[in-house]
Amino acid sequence: MNYDVIFIGSGHATWHAAVALKQAGKQVAIVEKDLVGGTCTNYGCDAKIALDGPFQLTEQLQRFQGHGVNSVPTIDWPA
Numbered sequence: 001m002n003y004d005v006i007f008i009g010s011g012h013a014t015w016h017a018a019v020a021l022k023q024a025g026k027q028v029a030i031v032e033k034d035l036v037g038g039t040c041t042n043y044g045c046d047a048k049i050a051l052d053g054p055f056q057l058t059e060q061l062q063r064f065q066g067h068g069v070n071s072v073p074t075i076d077w078p079a
Contacts (some may be wrong), residue, residue: 004026006030011041016032
């Protein structure tokens with residue numbers, strides 16, 4: 001079978017995109033090695049968000065060094 005779109009992973013965004021594409025008449029496939037639904041649905045995503053947030057903030061601040069940002073905080077991961 002031929003597909004217009006193949007998604008790798010079945011998280012929240014995949015589901016919404018796949019439904020919209022299917023409703024538009026596209027042939028859609030989803031490839032998932034774990035449980036359908038992705039990390040948040042099956043395991044919870046609060047821990048991931050809690051860890052990603054500080055990292056993303058420091059990454060963004062580093063990009064603005066010399067453009068009004070004079071220092072970037074460090075993250076005390078054990079705390």
